[in-house]
Amino acid sequence: MSENVTRGGGRKGSSRRDMLKGAAGAAALSVFAGPALAQAAKEAPDLAKLATDGKLPKLAERVGANPLVIKVDKVGRYGGQIRRGLRGSADHNGILRLVGNQGLVRWNLAFTEVLPNVADKWDVNADATEFTFHLRKGMKWSDGKPFTADDIVFCIEDCCKNTDLYKSPPSPLVIGGKVGTATKVDETTVKFTFASPYALFLEQMATPLGQHPTLFPKHYASQFHPKYNDKVADLVKAANMSDWPTLFRAKLGDIEIPSRWGNPEKPVLDPWVIKEPYTGGATRVVMERNPYFWQVDQEGNQLPYIDRLTFNISQDVESLMLDAISGKLDIQERHLDTLQNKPTLSQNMQKGGYRLIELINSSAQQVQIYLNMTHKDPKLREIFANKEFRQALSLGMNRKEIIDIVYLGQSEPYQTGPRPGHPWYHEKLARQFTDYDPKKAAEMLDKIGLDKKDGQGFRLRPDGQKLFFAIDVIPTLYPDEVDTLELVKRHWADIGVDIKVNTIERALYYTRGDNNDHDAAVWPGPGGLDPMLDPRDFFAQHPQGSRYAIPWTLWYVSNGKDGQEPPESQKKRMKLFDDARATADQEKRGKVMKELFDLTADAFETVGVCLGVNAFGICKNNLQNVPLRYPNAWSWPNPGPALPQQFFFST
Amino acid sequence: MLRFIIVRLLWMIPSLIVISFLAFVLIQLPPGDYVTTYIATLAASNEVVDQNTANELRERFGLDQPMIVQYWKWITGIVLRGDFGLSFEWQQPVSGLIWERMALTLVLTFSTLLATWGIALPIGVFSAVKKYSIADYLVTAISFLGLAIPSFLLALVLMYVAAIEWGQEVGGLFSEQYVNAPWSLAKVVDLLHHLWIPVIILAVSGTASLIRVMRANMLDELNKPYVTTARAKGLSEFRLLLKYPVRIALNPFISTIAWLLPNLVSGSIIVAIVMSLPTAGPLLLQSLMAQDMYLAGAFVLLICALTLFGSLISDILLALADPRIRLE
Numbered sequence: 003m004s005e006n007v008t009r010g011g012g013r014k015g016s017s018r019r020d021m022l023k024g025a026a027g028a029a030a031l032s033v034f035a036g037p038a039l040a041q042a043a044k045e046a047p048d049l050a051k052l053a054t055d056g057k058l059p060k061l062a063e064r065v066g067a068n069p070l071v072i073k074v075d076k077v078g079r080y081g082g083q084i085r086r087g088l089r090g091s092a093d094h095n096g097i098l099r100l101v102g103n104q105g106l107v108r109w110n111l112a113f114t115e116v117l118p119n120v121a122d123k124w125d126v127n128a129d130a131t132e133f134t135f136h137l138r139k140g141m142k143w144s145d146g147k148p149f150t151a152d153d154i155v156f157c158i159e160d161c162c163k164n165t166d167l168y169k170s171p172p173s174p175l176v177i178g179g180k181v182g183t184a185t186k187v188d189e190t191t192v193k194f195t196f197a198s199p200y201a202l203f204l205e206q207m208a209t210p211l212g213q214h215p216t217l218f219p220k221h222y223a224s225q226f227h228p229k230y231n232d233k234v235a236d237l238v239k240a241a242n243m244s245d246w247p248t249l250f251r252a253k254l255g256d257i258e259i260p261s262r263w264g265n266p267e268k269p270v271l272d273p274w275v276i277k278e279p280y281t282g283g284a285t286r287v288v289m290e291r292n293p294y295f296w297q298v299d300q301e302g303n304q305l306p307y308i309d310r311l312t313f314n315i316s317q318d319v320e321s322l323m324l325d326a327i328s329g330k331l332d333i334q335e336r337h338l339d340t341l342q343n344k345p346t347l348s349q350n351m352q353k354g355g356y357r358l359i360e361l362i363n364s365s366a367q368q369v370q371i372y373l374n375m376t377h378k379d380p381k382l383r384e385i386f387a388n389k390e391f392r393q394a395l396s397l398g399m400n401r402k403e404i405i406d407i408v409y410l411g412q413s414e415p416y417q418t419g420p421r422p423g424h425p426w427y428h429e430k431l432a433r434q435f436t437d438y439d440p441k442k443a444a445e446m447l448d449k450i451g452l453d454k455k456d457g458q459g460f461r462l463r464p465d466g467q468k469l470f471f472a473i474d475v476i477p478t479l480y481p482d483e484v485d486t487l488e489l490v491k492r493h494w495a496d497i498g499v500d501i502k503v504n505t506i507e508r509a510l511y512y513t514r515g516d517n518n519d520h521d522a523a524v525w526p527g528p529g530g531l532d533p534m535l536d537p538r539d540f541f542a543q544h545p546q547g548s549r550y551a552i553p554w555t556l557w558y559v560s561n562g563k564d565g566q567e568p569p570e571s572q573k574k575r576m577k578l579f580d581d582a583r584a585t586a587d588q589e590k591r592g593k594v595m596k597e598l599f600d601l602t603a604d605a606f607e608t609v610g611v612c613l614g615v616n617a618f619g620i621c622k623n624n625l626q627n628v629p630l631r632y633p634n635a636w637s638w639p640n641p642g643p644a645l646p647q648q649f650f651f652s653t
Numbered sequence: 654m655l656r657f658i659i660v661r662l663l664w665m666i667p668s669l670i671v672i673s674f675l676a677f678v679l680i681q682l683p684p685g686d687y688v689t690t691y692i693a694t695l696a697a698s699n700e701v702v703d704q705n706t707a708n709e710l711r712e713r714f715g716l717d718q719p720m721i722v723q724y725w726k727w728i729t730g731i732v733l734r735g736d737f738g739l740s741f742e743w744q745q746p747v748s749g750l751i752w753e754r755m756a757l758t759l760v761l762t763f764s765t766l767l768a769t770w771g772i773a774l775p776i777g778v779f780s781a782v783k784k785y786s787i788a789d790y791l792v793t794a795i796s797f798l799g800l801a802i803p804s805f806l807l808a809l810v811l812m813y814v815a816a817i818e819w820g821q822e823v824g825g826l827f828s829e830q831y832v833n834a835p836w837s838l839a840k841v842v843d844l845l846h847h848l849w850i851p852v853i854i855l856a857v858s859g860t861a862s863l864i865r866v867m868r869a870n871m872l873d874e875l876n877k878p879y880v881t882t883a884r885a886k887g888l889s890e891f892r893l894l895l896k897y898p899v900r901i902a903l904n905p906f907i908s909t910i911a912w913l914l915p916n917l918v919s920g921s922i923i924v925a926i927v928m929s930l931p932t933a934g935p936l937l938l939q940s941l942m943a944q945d946m947y948l949a950g951a952f953v954l955l956i957c958a959l960t961l962f963g964s965l966i967s968d969i970l971l972a973l974a975d976p977r978i979r980l981e
Contacts, residue, residue, distance in 0.1 A: 091939040092694040092742065169712065170705040211703050242736065242746060247713075252744045258695070258702070261744040278833050282743040282948075283753035285825060285931045286832055312829075317926040317935040324816055336698065364699075479697045508693035509685025509944075536701075545704065546692070559704075636700045 045304045046080040049293050058293055059146065065304055066140025068122060070297045075627050077299055078307035078650025084332045084625075087322040088287065088313045094260040094280060095639070096336050097313065098210060101289060102262070103642030104271040105213045106135055106154075107204055111644060113364070113531050113633045114425075116204045120149075120216050120271060120296075130201040130586045137190040142294040143219050143269035149296075151192040156220040158184035158194075160229055167247045172214055172257075174206040177583075179561065184215070199584030201591070202534060209535065209637040213257050219269040226250045263287065271296070273306040273647035280313075287313040297647060306647035323347075326620055329354040333628065333641065333649070335361055335619025341410065341482065347620060356620040359628060364635030365614035366418045366432075367527030368409070369486045370539060371395075371473065372549035372608055374520055376566060381465050382521065389606055390450050396435035396609045398443035398497040399490055405612050408485045416613035417606075418539045419599055421530040426592055431603040436610075443497045452498075461498040471521035472504035476511050483524050486611060515549055523549045530614055533595065534582065535637045540602045541575035542568055550607050571605050624653045658969065665961050669954070670728075676953035677724045680946060686716045687741045687944045694943070714741055714946075727950060738947035740940070747951045751933065757826060758932040761855075762916065764848060768856040769863060770906070776860075777867025778899060781875065792864065799861030805923040808854045812928065815850070825929050826851075851928055855921050863906075870902035900974070907970045914963035915956045 045053070045061045052058040088096045108119040118124075121135040141149045162171050163181060171181040177200040185193050192215075194203065206212040224230035226237065226249055234246050243249045255262025263280040274289035289311040297305045316322055319337040326338060327350040338347070339361065351357065373392060377383040385391055401415040419431035447453070447461060452469060454462040461469045477484045487503040494501055501522075506514070514520045525547070528536040538544035542554035551572075556565025558576050568576075575598050582594040619641075621628050632644050685693075688711045692702050711717050715726065730736040737747040776796075780789040825832070831843045874880065875898055883893050922934035929935075933952070940948035 090935060091943050092691060095695065095698060095700050168705070169709040173703050173705050176705075211701070243739070248739065248744070256706075258700070259744065260742060264743070264745070282740060282745055282750035282936065283931065285929070288833075314825075314929075316929050317939070318929065321812075321927070321929060324812065328816055476693075479693075507684070508697075509683060509689045512689045512693055513684045634699070636698075 044298070044302045046291060046309065048309075049291075049304075052293075061304060063140070064142060064146070064294045065296055065298060066138055066142065068138045068140065069304075070118065070122075070138070072297055072299055072305060072645060072648055074299045074648045076650075077301050077303065078627060078648065079652075080307055080309070080650075082308050082651035083310045083312055084308055084646070084649070085312050085314065085330060086334055087319075087325060087331060087337065088280070088315045089319050089337060090315050090317045092260075093315075093336075094263055095210075095258055097263050097280060097287065097289075098258060099336075099639040099642050100311065100646050101272045101274050101642075102213070102270075103210070103639055104216060104273075105209075106207045106215055109208045109638050109643040111629060111632060113635070113638045113643075116208050119208075124204070126201075126204075126586055130199040130203075130584060131196045133194040133203055134187065135192050135194070137192065138296060139190055141296045143221075143271065144275045144292040144294050145219075145222075145269040146294055147219070147221050147269065149219075149271065150189050151186040152189075153218070153220045154192045154215045155184050155186050156224070157215050157218045158182075160227060161218055161223070162214050164227075166245075167250060172211065174203075174209070174212040175214065177203075199586075201586035202583045205534060210639045211257060216271055217257065218254055222267075222269050223250070223254050226253055273297070274311050277310075285315050287311075287315065289313075295647070299648060307650035308646075326350075326356070327354050329356065329622070331356075331620065332622045332625050333359075333619065333646075335359075335617060335634070335640070339617035339619060339634075341412070341615065344618060347618075354620070355624075356622050359619045359621050360631035361617040361619055361634035361640060362531070362631055363421075363614035363616050364531040364633050364638065365526045365528050366421060366530035366539065367416060367608075367610040367612075368413060368614045369480075369483050369524050369611040370418065370527030370608050371490075371522060371524050371610070373471075373522045374518070374550060374552075375607065376518060376551045376553045377521065378518060381463055381467075382471065385452070385463065385469070386522075388450055390446050391452075392606055392609055393435050394443040394446035394450075394497070395494065395499065396606075397437060397439045397446070398494055398499070399609075399611065400438045400493050401436060401612055402438065403493075404486050404489050407489065408482055409612065409615050413612040413615050415611075417610040418527050418529065418608055419602070420533050421613065424531065424533075426533060426595055426599070428596070428599040428603065431599050434603060434606070440493070440497050447497060447499070455498055459498055460495075460500045468500060469498075470500045470502070472502040474504045474506055474511050474514060474520050474523040476508045477505045479508055480524075480526070483526075487524065490611070512546065515546060515552060518552050520549065525549065526614060527608065527610060531633055532635060532637045534591075537579060537598075539608050540598060541579060542572055543576075543579070571601050575601050622651075624651050626650050626652045654972070658965070661965050661968075665958075665965075668961060669958060672957040673728060673731075673950070673954050674724065676957070677727065677946075677950055678720070680941065680944065680949050680953070681720055681723075683944065685944070686711070687714060687946060688716060690942070690944045691742075723946070727947065731954075737951045740948040741945045742940075742943055742948070747948050750936065750948060751951060751955065754931060754933045754936055757930075758934075760844075761826075761848065761851060761921075761930065761932055762913075764852050765855040765859070765921075766913065768852050769859040772856065773860045773863035774867060774899075777864045778871055778894065778902075780864065781868045781871030782894065784872065793868075796861040796864045799857045800865075802857070804854050804858050804921070805927050807857060808851075808924050808927045811850055811854060826931060851921075851924060851930060854924055854928075866905055867902060870905060871898055874898035874901050904971065904975060907974055908967050910967040910970065911960065911964040914959040914966075 049058060053060055086100065104120060106119060106121040107116045110117050120137065122138050123136050125134045137151060143149050158175065162168055162175055175182050177196050178198040180197040182194050182196040187193055226234060226246065228234045228246055238246050238249050241249055243252065251259065252261050253265055254268055255264065260280055263276055266276045266279055273292055273295050275292050277290050278284065278286060278288040280287045291306055291309055295305055299305060322334065322338050323343060323346065325331050326334060326347060348358065373386040375383065375387045377386055405411060405413045415436035417432055417434060417436060419428045420426040451464055452461045456462055456468055463469050473487055475483050475487055484503060484505060491501050491503055515523060527539045529539055538547035542548045542551045542558055545552060545555045545559055548555045551568065553566035554568035554572055557567055578594055578598040582591050585591040585594060617634050627648050627650060629644050632640055634640050688707055692707060695702055715723055727738060730738055739745065740747050740750055743750065776792055780792045783789050826844055826847045828843050831840045834840055880898055883897060922938055925932045925934040926938065937952045940952060
């Protein structure tokens, strides 16, 4: 908890000495201590000037009494701008990932532990139903107004629970079908209460979808809320909108909609604030430093180091490659991290003046094959539901060839489960049936009654029809999956199983899944680094993700009201997961999850190909404090938790 | 004439109603809706939409209602209140989004038009007059080349050369410092600086075909007796050409005005996307891809209305330019 040191505005010298006692980073610091000391002001020069002119409060007042102290590798220098690229449509999360990651808590770099962020510290009661967050004294919104417990209570009680605004409350705030309650204890203390144990709440609060508590500034947002402004109808009319929730959303956005970045007037807690908004016609987005940002480095320098962010909007993401090669992007992984781009980007490193950073895939599986075990055709359902059939298919796949050809050797045979190196790594779940043994596969298929063949050598189903099914894949999203499936098709033809690689448009893919119309589908299998947050491959959990049995997931999420009743092993796992979610103690939770993984390994529902392949990004050589490698995930919205506010330009 | 114009205007109303309905149906035809596309787009970057939010979005946008109800809401909004609705994606009024991009689109289209006509007309006349000369063959060869090269390919090659070989900034219509600056002389100069690449790219293919059309028309006219008569009367060759055959040969150009107007919106989409031009085309494509109903619908409606107006205008102009048409 070294990041959690409380320090007052006037103890700068001593805090630096304290810090030097720490072994970590001492060597690096001694080099940088010189320039850092020469920098008298602990804030950006333009802010210092404003403060001296009296146009801005003094630094100590702006960051508050108890700012978050980030222990940086190298103390940076102020200035410069980060240039990144965005796509013209639906790319608002490209901004969120860099900037908008200021929830109550945040992830550590390894994606294993939750650290203080907006909340300075917290207490959890024994059965994990009450969470008390202690906020930072004197913390401010980007317009200088105080951020207090009232804001959080407003966000939860007046916004998230308002049925006009959210028909049903956001799911991170819900456990066991009941939404939690936020109450103010005092100015800087807020308590969340849940009806049932919810140990995963902290982890949820560290993910982007858990940002609701810090999303809406009460002093600004309440003017658009009928509870606080009975004349809101006039505002709605003046803006030519249909109702107040529409106006509220247009002004304040939501976690992941574009209008979150469309209103420069909205106060935020982010390190940079919007100057040129992300709107329909925009060709670029510009953000400038938040003078009230509540984080400092270990020497008391206010973050962020970098003055501004410029996102250029390209209609055609391919042109980002051109920008990267000609050195016009400072840090970028979005839209150019496909394997095909890697050779070109590696070749041009010198020319573009950048280095490559490794992004650890948070997925377990690169190409998870989901056979629809709840297929509408009873014959196919019976075959797919047969575990030995799936095992035979797995053995009949030449994974080495796929990895060499499609993934340039950058992976290893794998099924599913937490990635190697994760504390919960499960050998059997990960590696069973990954050998290539077509002979044994053929024998297994013979044994389960698929021993008759047609003239071309393809097996016949018990009802005499050819054994044939289509695997849905979206070529525009995952071109590598199409290549993989083409190879799998060849391998499986050798053991007498005929498939069609069904390349379809993405919306159709989803519609077919929702209607349970698919024979089989592929998707990258998540849960490699975040098994608790995305367990869709471990049991039928995700109504749009656990594609081997969508009706079972409906049964699970509706508490048995909709869908189809799953088999016993699934029910046990659903129960185990609910237990794990209620267990705060990491070790105990690990034990429960091991039981769940044992059952998953036995059931062998999904057929995997290889371990999720790491992606990569580019980073300009002079951009410092960027970790060499970090996770690539949505729950860990890279590069946000690597703290872009402490990146700086060395030249 | 006045009667003709009024009748044509009245006919536009039922046409527009039918078109608006067709447009709405067509946009809805692809499987899924805005919300599915939205979820799928985010999934492409590994991002997940909260389940509750997704269901709620569908309801909030009225996507769970039957299509005919959605259409009725949309069209009554336009007819009764002039309200084109709110873009699903941007939560901004559709009309604002469209007009924001129209100004630069106009500049680009008219510069391209001027460049195209300015190059094509003289060359077409020239190659018709000097039929089968070396120069004619040369021009013909070049114009066929221009026709054959797809404009997006030309754009890519030009961008690559400009970016890699000359280190010049490509893409967009402004340098960085001017993008959101208020209009000034310097900004206009900067615009001209960037405008020439897209104008050349767009003009190349248009020029090539126009040269062929102009040449063919001129060849038809040059042998007519009235040309010989004029020449016999001692008119200078230059005046003779411009005053008689060129005027007649221009008819097809005037007809093109009909599809020139809709081109304002939908023309040059690919080039605009490749070059990141802030024109209307990319926004149209984007809205169609995202199934952003109201934005896409408004665009399609606008294109149709412009087509109808365009053909009316070109009919009127044709009648003015060519007495023979007027007399019919």
